Amino acid sequence: MEKNQLLVTMRPEFLRGESAYTGKILRVNLSTENMWVDEQPDSFYRKWIGGRGLILYYLMKETLPKIDPLSPDNLLIFAPGLLTGTILPGTGRHAVGAKSPLTGALASSEAGGWWGAELKRAGFDAVVIQGKSEKPVYLWIKDGLVEIRDASHLWGKTTGDCQEIIQTELEDKKIRVAQIGPAGENGVLYSAVMHDVNRAAGRSGLGAVMGSKNLKAVAVRGSFNVGLADKQLMQVTTKWITSNYKDMMGWASSYGTPGSVKPNHDVGATGIRNYQDSALVGIDQLDATSFFPLLVTGRDTCNRCPVRCKLIVSYDGEEKIDPRYGGPEYESIGGLGVLCGISDPVIVAKANELCAANGLDTISTGGTIAFAMDCVKNNLISGFDFLPVFGDGQSLLKSIHLIVERSGLGEWMAEGSLRMAQRVGKQSENYLAVARGQEFPFHDPRLKNTIGMGYALSATGADHMHNLNDTFATWDGADVCARLREMGMQTPLELWGISDHKILAYQYETAFKNFLDSAVICHFYPYEYHHMEDALNGAGGWNLDKDEINRIGERIINLARLYLVREGFTELDDALSSMAYHRLDSGPIAGKSLTPLELREALEKYYSAMGWSSTGVPEDTTIERLQLVEF
Numbered sequence: 001m002e003k004n005q006l007l008v009t010m011r012p013e014f015l016r017g018e019s020a021y022t023g024k025i026l027r028v029n030l031s032t033e034n035m036w037v038d039e040q041p042d043s044f045y046r047k048w049i050g051g052r053g054l055i056l057y058y059l060m061k062e063t064l065p066k067i068d069p070l071s072p073d074n075l076l077i078f079a080p081g082l083l084t085g086t087i088l089p090g091t092g093r094h095a096v097g098a099k100s101p102l103t104g105a106l107a108s109s110e111a112g113g114w115w116g117a118e119l120k121r122a123g124f125d126a127v128v129i130q131g132k133s134e135k136p137v138y139l140w141i142k143d144g145l146v147e148i149r150d151a152s153h154l155w156g157k158t159t160g161d162c163q164e165i166i167q168t169e170l171e172d173k174k175i176r177v178a179q180i181g182p183a184g185e186n187g188v189l190y191s192a193v194m195h196d197v198n199r200a201a202g203r204s205g206l207g208a209v210m211g212s213k214n215l216k217a218v219a220v221r222g223s224f225n226v227g228l229a230d231k232q233l234m235q236v237t238t239k240w241i242t243s244n245y246k247d248m249m250g251w252a253s254s255y256g257t258p259g260s261v262k263p264n265h266d267v268g269a270t271g272i273r274n275y276q277d278s279a280l281v282g283i284d285q286l287d288a289t290s291f292f293p294l295l296v297t298g299r300d301t302c303n304r305c306p307v308r309c310k311l312i313v314s315y316d317g318e319e320k321i322d323p324r325y326g327g328p329e330y331e332s333i334g335g336l337g338v339l340c341g342i343s344d345p346v347i348v349a350k351a352n353e354l355c356a357a358n359g360l361d362t363i364s365t366g367g368t369i370a371f372a373m374d375c376v377k378n379n380l381i382s383g384f385d386f387l388p389v390f391g392d393g394q395s396l397l398k399s400i401h402l403i404v405e406r407s408g409l410g411e412w413m414a415e416g417s418l419r420m421a422q423r424v425g426k427q428s429e430n431y432l433a434v435a436r437g438q439e440f441p442f443h444d445p446r447l448k449n450t451i452g453m454g455y456a457l458s459a460t461g462a463d464h465m466h467n468l469n470d471t472f473a474t475w476d477g478a479d480v481c482a483r484l485r486e487m488g489m490q491t492p493l494e495l496w497g498i499s500d501h502k503i504l505a506y507q508y509e510t511a512f513k514n515f516l517d518s519a520v521i522c523h524f525y526p527y528e529y530h531h532m533e534d535a536l537n538g539a540g541g542w543n544l545d546k547d548e549i550n551r552i553g554e555r556i557i558n559l560a561r562l563y564l565v566r567e568g569f570t571e572l573d574d575a576l577s578s579m580a581y582h583r584l585d586s587g588p589i590a591g592k593s594l595t596p597l598e599l600r601e602a603l604e605k606y607y608s609a610m611g612w613s614s615t616g617v618p619e620d621t622t623i624e625r626l627q628l629v630e631f
């Protein structure tokens, strides 16, 4: 073996197809080119499952407090979950994590596609990367063989071109590539790690962490079979979802997440023109029923998913849209369209393409540009050749280019809206829509009050995925209501406010979502606790029940909280910025929002319910109950 290579022998149980985990966690030190493997016991997988659980375990164990996120000391962790790559539909996902350069808190973001399952098939449950290479490199992982390869020729390439070059030079078009684009190379603080070109682990600046390590890509190819301890048990859940997905997930197969843009806009859920307006002129053009015939040429999917909710988009007019980069999802249309006052679907799809090609998080990109547009509208910025304007599509596209290049106003925008407000001054923080320094997704906390509390509490900064979506929970047929009933709660929930009832529902649902992000499973699948019991026990050969699944989620939330405490965050950082309280004069949410006092009261009730102190720190009894004493 060369110094830059490692060959790992697989466990017999994994080779015989009797294990859903490989038992091998790949470690790479890019400073020294040392590579080795951690072999964790079965109890590790049962306790942490994988994904976010594994990411937090390694961040807490192996990083010192308050490190610079862009230093070689940070870890970059790619972590599929126990169920990734198994026969269960909806498991074609994995998590990526690090300390976030955007927030200084946790970065933990999930991506679909095929990469995570391919890594498991190549023999690894996770890749934990530390250090910094002297020159650009990429990792090549195939069936237990790992190699650090030169990536000088890939640096500066867009994601589509980089993937094609790697697949060509390794002579295999089925190689799956995780990578950064030019935005990550240039340290944009909300740059993404892209997979299969168009699937982003988008949030919190993971691309900048990867770029800081001079790591351009991780290419994987595997031929091992991800097995199961008890295939019959797993098939209970597999058969159920196979029989029911057409009825229960028809929304995803038909218009996917873009189908909810117009309905959400109409009830005041999206945030319009940086949360300043109650309606977007031309919103009908962004309705899926009108833009699908114009742009959508096909559908795409993730590993072992029959739903096929992903879009293939192409356009050959004045703007040309490259079909390699997929189509805009709900969040991308919300951020790059509605929030910036843009209703032209071609412009939104082009902006989405630019974000995927350059490796940018569409939520923070849209949020930051909309903030800049609001600053321009209020005459708070001057002295730049170019200033972006609400409703101007070319402004949006030019802003994205400037952000990627860190040029002109793009140098300010590349740092995210909170840091930009600090540079602009002039009370521009009054136009911010952030929590813990990360831009809001497009679920307006003035309508969805519990989601707002979740933004304030999230260890990653504002996030809608590990959260309780108020409007979903008001409908008795929603999967969230079915899960809450399993936990003994009456459903559905009321829409407005944050009652004790909603706080309890938030506790259960965020525990379940954190479990899903560890397993790692697509949130669109309507799985309930009993489905997950059968799937996990089938995969691991265990006897977990719903209470243990809930406890796994609680453990991960509490470890994330301990991470925040360690990094210097206090209860005062559990907060929402000004736009969460900005009341509109008209429209469906006219005059509506929580007050800061109401949010604080809800947070104090939540701390108490979680077994945390009045300052939001997990109590010793909570730490013991959740087996977190070692941290």
Ligand code: SF4
Pocket: 090, 091, 092, 112, 113, 252, 300, 301, 302, 305, 306, 307, 308, 309, 310, 522, 523, 524, 525
């Ligand atoms: S439903 Fe959509 S996002 Fe989820 S696994 Fe299937 S294709 Fe991927």
